[in-house]
Amino acid sequence: VPADLHIVGAGLIGTSIGLALRGSRDVVLSDTDVAAQTRAVARGAGRPWDGSESAHLVLVAVPPRRTALVIDRLQRLNLGLTWSHVASVQDPVRLEVEALGADATTVCGGHPLAGRERSGPEAAVPDLFEGRPWVLCPGPTTSAEAVVAVRELAEQCGAEPVVMEPLQHDRAVALVSHLPQVAASAVAAQLLAASATGAVRLSGPGLQDTTRVAASDPELWVDVLRGNAQHVAPLVRGLAEDLAVLAEALQALAQDATSAEGRPLELVKDLLRRGGEGRRLVPVKAGAHDEDFVTVQVSVPDRPGQLAGILLTAAQAGVNVEDVHVEHLRGRPRGVVRLLVHRVSVGTAQAALAAAGWDVVTTS
Amino acid sequence: VPADLHIVGAGLIGTSIGLALRGSRDVVLSDTDVAAQTRAVARGAGRPWDGSESAHLVLVAVPPRRTALVIDRLQRLNLGLTWSHVASVQDPVRLEVEALGADATTVCGGHPLAGRERSGPEAAVPDLFEGRPWVLCPGPTTSAEAVVAVRELAEQCGAEPVVMEPLQHDRAVALVSHLPQVAASAVAAQLLAASATGAVRLSGPGLQDTTRVAASDPELWVDVLRGNAQHVAPLVRGLAEDLAVLAEALQALAQDATSAEGRPLELVKDLLRRGGEGRRLVPVKAGAHDEDFVTVQVSVPDRPGQLAGILLTAAQAGVNVEDVHVEHLRGRPRGVVRLLVHRVSVGTAQAALAAAGWDVVTTS
Numbered sequence: 001v002p003a004d005l006h007i008v009g010a011g012l013i014g015t016s017i018g019l020a021l022r023g024s025r026d027v028v029l030s031d032t033d034v035a036a037q038t039r040a041v042a043r044g045a046g047r048p049w050d051g052s053e054s055a056h057l058v059l060v061a062v063p064p065r066r067t068a069l070v071i072d073r074l075q076r077l078n079l080g081l082t083w084s085h086v087a088s089v090q091d092p093v094r095l096e097v098e099a100l101g102a103d104a105t106t107v108c109g110g111h112p113l114a115g116r117e118r119s120g121p122e123a124a125v126p127d128l129f130e131g132r133p134w135v136l137c138p139g140p141t142t143s144a145e146a147v148v149a150v151r152e153l154a155e156q157c158g159a160e161p162v163v164m165e166p167l168q169h170d171r172a173v174a175l176v177s178h179l180p181q182v183a184a185s186a187v188a189a190q191l192l193a194a195s196a197t198g199a200v201r202l203s204g205p206g207l208q209d210t211t212r213v214a215a216s217d218p219e220l221w222v223d224v225l226r227g228n229a230q231h232v233a234p235l236v237r238g239l240a241e242d243l244a245v246l247a248e249a250l251q252a253l254a255q256d257a258t259s260a261e262g263r264p265l266e267l268v269k270d271l272l273r274r275g276g277e278g279r280r281l282v283p284v285k286a287g288a289h290d291e292d293f294v295t296v297q298v299s300v301p302d303r304p305g306q307l308a309g310i311l312l313t314a315a316q317a318g319v320n321v322e323d324v325h326v327e328h329l330r331g332r333p334r335g336v337v338r339l340l341v342h343r344v345s346v347g348t349a350q351a352a353l354a355a356a357g358w359d360v361v362t363t364s
Numbered sequence: 365v366p367a368d369l370h371i372v373g374a375g376l377i378g379t380s381i382g383l384a385l386r387g388s389r390d391v392v393l394s395d396t397d398v399a400a401q402t403r404a405v406a407r408g409a410g411r412p413w414d415g416s417e418s419a420h421l422v423l424v425a426v427p428p429r430r431t432a433l434v435i436d437r438l439q440r441l442n443l444g445l446t447w448s449h450v451a452s453v454q455d456p457v458r459l460e461v462e463a464l465g466a467d468a469t470t471v472c473g474g475h476p477l478a479g480r481e482r483s484g485p486e487a488a489v490p491d492l493f494e495g496r497p498w499v500l501c502p503g504p505t506t507s508a509e510a511v512v513a514v515r516e517l518a519e520q521c522g523a524e525p526v527v528m529e530p531l532q533h534d535r536a537v538a539l540v541s542h543l544p545q546v547a548a549s550a551v552a553a554q555l556l557a558a559s560a561t562g563a564v565r566l567s568g569p570g571l572q573d574t575t576r577v578a579a580s581d582p583e584l585w586v587d588v589l590r591g592n593a594q595h596v597a598p599l600v601r602g603l604a605e606d607l608a609v610l611a612e613a614l615q616a617l618a619q620d621a622t623s624a625e626g627r628p629l630e631l632v633k634d635l636l637r638r639g640g641e642g643r644r645l646v647p648v649k650a651g652a653h654d655e656d657f658v659t660v661q662v663s664v665p666d667r668p669g670q671l672a673g674i675l676l677t678a679a680q681a682g683v684n685v686e687d688v689h690v691e692h693l694r695g696r697p698r699g700v701v702r703l704l705v706h707r708v709s710v711g712t713a714q715a716a717l718a719a720a721g722w723d724v725v726t727t728s
Contacts, residue, residue: 113566127663127725130700133566162565172563175554180574183551185639186606187544190599192642199536200645201526202477202497207646209573210544214643218636225632226617233614235554240607242550243600250597253590268589272582275549278556279578281564282571299491305679307688308672315669324671324688336494361491 003028005153006055006080008070010040013086013112014061015124018045020157022126028053040121054078057149060085064227068096075102082146083107084153088173089227090137090166098139108146109137109166111173112159127158134159137166174231181213181221182236188214205327246271284323284340293322294346296339299359310337310358317352319345336361367392369517370419370444372434374404377450377476378425379488382409384521386490392417404485418442421513424449428591432460439466446510447471448517452537453591454501454530462503472510473501473530475537476523483584491522498523501530538595545577545585546600552578569689610635648686657686658710660703663723674701674722681716683709700725 003026007014010031018027018040027046031037041048058080060070064087071083083106087093090109098104112134134154138147147163154161164172188211191200200207225232249264284293300306307326314321323340341349353360367390371378374395382391382404391410395401405412422444424434428451435447447470451457454473462468476498498518502511511527518525528536552575555564564571589596613628648657664670671690678685687704705713717724 113568125725127723130663130725135566164562168562169566172566175557175563176567176571179554180551180571182607182610182635183547184570184574184643185636186603186610187547188640188642188646189606189635189638190539190543190603190642191645192638193539198528198532199539200647202499202533202536203540203646204477204496206548206577207540207544208648209576210548211639211643211646212573213570214639216636216640218633218640221636222629222633225614226629229614229618233611233618236607236614237611239550239554240604240611242553243546243604243607246546246550247597247601247604250589250593250600254593254597265586265590269582269586271546271553272549272585272589274553274556275575275578276552276580276582278552278554279548279575281555282552282567282575283564284572299494305676307685308675308677308679311672311675312669313672315672321671321690323690326685326687361489361494 002081003053003055004057005046006030006049006053006058007046007061008058008074009061010036010045010121011061012115012119012121012123012128014059015040015043015045015121016114016126016128017059017061017153017157019043019124019126020129021046021153024156028055036121040124043121043124045121045124052079055080057082057084057153059083059153064089064093064223067093068100068102071097071107072100072102075106081106082143082149084110084146084150086110086112087227088224090135090169092227094137094139094166104139105141105143106146107139108142108150109139110150110154111135111137111169112154112157113173114159129154129157129159132159133162135169136161136163137169138163139166170228171231174228174235178225178228178232179235179239181216182225182232183239184211184214187211205325242271292342293340294343296341296346296349296353297361298337298339298353299361300335300337306335307337309356310339310353313353313356313358314339314341314349317348319349319352321349366445367417367419368421369410370394370413370417370422371410371425372422372438373425374400374409374485375425376479376483376485376487376492378423379404379407379409379485380478380490380492381423381425381476381517381521383407383488383490384493385410385517388520392419400485404488407485407488409485409488416443419444421446421448421517423447423517428453428457428587431457432464432466435461435471436464436466439470445470446507446513448474448510448514450474450476451591452588454499454533456591458501458503458530468503469505469507470510471503472506472514473503474514474518475499475501475533476518476521477537478523493518493521493523496523497526499533500525500527501533502527503530534592535595538592538599542589542592542596543599543603545580546589546596547603548575548578549585551575606635656706657704658707660705660710660713660717661725662701662703662717663725664699664701670699671701673720674703674717677717677720677722678703678705678713681712683713683716685713 005027007029022044028049029040029046030049060067067085067087112129114128114132136150151161249267252264321339325338327336369389369391371393386408392413393404393410394413424431431449431451476493478492478496500514515525613631616628685703689702
């Protein structure tokens with residue numbers, strides 16, 4: 001009797017999938033690193049693969065470059081009926097599977113959009129995929145059976161399956177994930193110039209947010225950017241070109257700052273306008289955007305419990321706080337707490353907070 | 365008897381300063397827009413200027429381009445002893461004051477780093493400057509008396525005075541404020557490409573944070589960028605050049621993705637590494653940086669009160685939560701709450717949350 005699922009690769013993703021399916025699926029686990037396999041098994045992610053057992057679905061969760069080779073090798077040993085993987089870049093794996101002469105009809109690639117800063121079986125958690133998109137990337141010859149097998153797996157892990165062609169997936173993540181990473185790193189890198197020494201004293205939430213992901217692991221990102229270089233390169237070039245045009249326009253304005261109109265000023269306005277339009281496409285909550293939310297600001301002493309009290313007040317008034325941002329005030333033991341609430345709740349929130357004695361300072 | 369302070373310009377900044385000083389200083393207010401002046405006076409920001417009264421300090425809070433002209437005109441009428449303004453770009457105002465032949469020795473420019481999305485006297489709030497830097501920008505001939513007058517004003521408004529040369533200030537804000545704004549707008553603008561339609565479904569916190577300030581008011585930013593074009597232009601050009609080099613490196617990798625080493629890969633690694641280094645310079649709390657904080661994640665139903673309960677638990681355990689991020693899970697009524705706590709508190713926070721029955725999912 002074949003196993004339900006064979007997870008090849010006992011890293012963060014493979015082990016987390018095993019943990020998510022614990023108790024509901026018969027999972028076997030393998031890893032060329034026997035110690036990793038043993039630790040994943042010890043954590044309850046599955047039973048150890050015996051080296052010959054076949055499975056209905058073989059999920060290859062190894063680094064992207066080895067993915068196609070592993071699928072090809074195990075297929076030749078007849079160790080699975082349907083096949084998937086979790087590569088963060090999809091089309092190169094599909095092409096390599098075909099180039100190796102493997103049976104592509106039983107392979108449906110997948111990409112769970114979930115991760116952590118840490119790696120390895122110890123970092124695995126069963127709810128890693130909870131509510132996250134899991135992109136299913138069938139190739140042109142992939143069977144419906146293979147797609148269904150991966151869809152069920154994604155759903156059982158708590159993820160939201162999204163079907164995309166492999167190339168469509170690779171272009172999408174280049175735009176919404178890889179380009180912002182590159183931009184954040186490039187902006188943060190500018191801070192290394194000597195002039196930044198005193199300048200960072202003047203920094204605020206804008207710089208903090210714009211550069212946050214620049215703190216990500218460079219080793220991991222080198223691999224991602226290399227893997228999707230084909231789609232990231234033109235986006236980065238487009239960004240560089242937009243910025244070069246803007247730099248030229250600003251240079252023209254610097255030489256004639258009094259010109260109220262003209263082409264350079266229009267170029268600056270145009271970039272800012274397009275940026276605003278683009279930003280409105282970014283969901284801040286499923287189906288909702290910036291303009292649906294209003295910020296309520298409360299000034300508080302910077303000590304334990306203040307945030308809890310504010311949120312308790314909001315909760316007691318029936319207000320759902322969508323997000324919270326805490327700004328610590330430099331040089332003093334106070335902070336400003338910004339609560340993001342839906343615009344229909346803003347009046348209720350303000351009234352309740354003020355009535356409870358909180359220092360509601362501004363609403364914008 | 366001259367008034368303590370004459371605020372020229374009853375907009376957001378001028379009116380907020382008046383409100384901050386209410387009860388502690390004798391403030392007169394003027395605005396060429398009589399209706400705005402009347403509304404600011406009605407809000408308690410000061411008494412109306414009688415058209416001839418002089419003041420110890422005249423603070424000109426009008427748009428940057430009119431600032432020097434207003435100082436020059438009022439100086440010629442002998443209406444003040446010391447002078448300041450609030451221009452977001454300082455050196456051009458200083459030069460214009462000199463070019464107009466006004467007395468520069470009594471002028472100390474200033475820039476309170478505070479603002480709101482809304483403008484006008486109605487948007488004014490007394491605590492707008494609370495804990496924010498207020499940069500004092502004396503020129504080479506500015507008297508100590510003028511600097512002291514502005515420093516006292518900044519302190520009375522609750523701000524933290526920082527002294528910088530005007531050019532140093534302009535370069536600093538170009539780097540820590542204007543460049544991130546341009547970058548965020550440029551990244552967000554890329555989302556307007558047709559390919560973004562399906563792609564934003566895959567977006568996560570990275571895109572959200574990197575593009576947040578792209579939602580800022582374009583009218584306001586056109587003026588800021590034009591005013592500081594001289595210093596923003598070379599930074600934007602440097603960013604464009606870094607990105608152009610990266611685009612070329614990625615293009616080379618796309619053509620030979622298997623190359624494990626070589627110059628293109630080194631360029632990609634270098635940008636990511638420099639980005640990480642730059643990010644470490646960005647204060648996330650006065651004197652503290654990313655590496656001092658650890659994120660504790662809790663999975664919760666997406667309904668009122670959950671956030672309050674979590675923070676209450678943390679507070680009861682004596683844990684100061686530095687910041688909170690709420691991620692709503694698409695397609696389901698759940699969310700992940702990320703609490704940023706100092707690394708010394710992480711064990712306490714996790715234990716307390718788990719003991720109280722919260723679903724502590726991952727810590728990274």
